[in-house]
Amino acid sequence: MSVTLKDVAEAAQVSISTASRALGGGGLASAQTQQRLTRIARELGYRPNPIARGLKTGQSRLIGLLIHNLTNASFQVIAEVVQARLKALDYQMLLCIAGDDPQQERDTLATLADHRVDGLIVVPTGKNGAQLTALDAGDVPIVCMIRRDEDTNLETVLADDPQGAYVGTRYLIGLGHRRIALVVGRQDTTSGRERLAGYNRALREAGIAPDEALIHIGHFEPETGAVACRKLLDLAERPSAIFVANHESVLGVLQVTAERGLTIPDDLSLLCYEDTPWFAWHRPAISIVDSGARDLANLAVDRLLHRIEARAVRADGAREYRVGARLVTRDSCRALPACEPKA
């Protein structure tokens, strides 16, 4: 059905291997034959069969991306960026969604390995470190992102969440806020822990006593934000600002504030973590700490490609990279009148 190397070779009256070399581009053939074969191949509409090539070379031109979902805005951006970058390099992306579930992650990794992916970008659950390490040690370069799998020593690209949360909190403090609530994700995740840490550090440095009642740790769901927000607004001493460091929770927080008739930022300042297109369109436009999903994805691709090229033995020290967070101020935070803003 489809035209093979053999067809091209016959048409050109050369051996299959000559055809292979001429088209393979390694310069292993005379410029003449190279041009001639290229032309004939084009005329015949020859397209190399990656499967056959893969069987021989052990490579597939396939790269796996394993993420938790496509609801989270960061994952959407990551998937788009990774696929765009890879396409330009003539790789194809196998997108796998494993819902933060260790069992699914395990199965998916096995299947991806079966398919001989040339590399893997993974947002790990943290429960399959051994498997990841084995794959990487084997033949599949792996780059982790967003979360660190504590059981591994793999190359990892992370957001600088300690810094991001610190910068965000400091911004609110600078605006004069003293009672700053934090809604943050599960503490068994890198981001959950680090954002809480950054928040605490900023408070400490500002000499603000920490208040457990202002901190709500929850899941990555809108409902978490609703529950947290109700709890916070029912406090005797309400917070004047809420830092929603758990992206998915924003929806719940916004809903509850609307239901209670609170105006943002007049009655309550709101700062969120991770951008999503509608934050900028929302009125008031929502200020954020941008964790840099796009740059994170680009860096992960860079690192992975590097690992793939440098088929060399990986030095035992797998590096960890951090992409700095950026504060993007829009209109959802206001300065408290009674205090002179600092910094």
Place this chain on the structure above:
Amino acid sequence: MSVTLKDVAEAAQVSISTASRALGGGGLASAQTQQRLTRIARELGYRPNPIARGLKTGQSRLIGLLIHNLTNASFQVIAEVVQARLKALDYQMLLCIAGDDPQQERDTLATLADHRVDGLIVVPTGKNGAQLTALDAGDVPIVCMIRRDEDTNLETVLADDPQGAYVGTRYLIGLGHRRIALVVGRQDTTSGRERLAGYNRALREAGIAPDEALIHIGHFEPETGAVACRKLLDLAERPSAIFVANHESVLGVLQVTAERGLTIPDDLSLLCYEDTPWFAWHRPAISIVDSGARDLANLAVDRLLHRIEARAVRADGAREYRVGARLVTRDSCRALPACEPKA
């Protein structure tokens, strides 16, 4: 490095072909050997190599999904559903994003064909009908979705946009609205045309004279909604309701109404097309016509799988499927007091 069929065969003291048959499951081996080989394979951790198998069988266990982006909520759902369904059937999804660009679509289709995908689900741009037809006629079953490529006769799964737009418009009419604006997508798309048609039909049936000034045709971007909304609100005779049938435009519409201090639904009723998670969390919760992205995706997968199984000659009549739209009323539309609601 990895354990092959040969290893299993040797360990079991049988020939490679026996091993292949025993594990292949076709019942071509005695129940005894079958069990024994299965056990040994498991013990050795044997996993068949899809690339080798693919070279032999001409199949890859790969299925391509070609969509425009991951920003649109429907595409997100489609990608998630397709990948989940396929994974369960031991297929892998090659996700390709071609941004509604014919050139990219062309290249991507070629690459996907190179990789010998076993099937393809495509949201077509409409400019590469010949290529799609050729692929489908060749060896790659194709199912189109969301949009119809007029130059082809491929199996196509569409939303019932004429009905959806009709139902939505009728709902607003029933609420007593007479000046109903429509923001809708480009007319060179299936959904753009059909939603406009459905809207017009509902108006006509209700005996409401169409008003060109109330119809805004634009691109699939938030900005379209902003432009449209400003234009509509500046009209001498303002609409009492806006039907935003162009999903991406909602952001712009919401922004402009907020800036003008309009309360929804008191000052203006708002009905949107296609659901997205935050519509339900938004206050007021936004009423929608749900085009059924999830069911659309499931049906597309069903049809594709069917085509793949039935390797038979496709009857020349490729069928078109429609998934009905559903009105989901929440809180963004109100009944006009002066009129008794009908139907």
Place this chain on the structure above:
DNA sequence: CTGTTAGCGCATTCAT
């Protein structure tokens, strides 16, 4: 620089 040969891992035909 080019042709010949071998083999990647597996499914399948043909014998037995």
Place this chain on the structure above:
DNA sequence: ATGAATGCGCTAACAG
């Protein structure tokens, strides 16, 4: 029911 042999399309030694 099983074994031996063949080839999918391509790359990579190895010769010449």
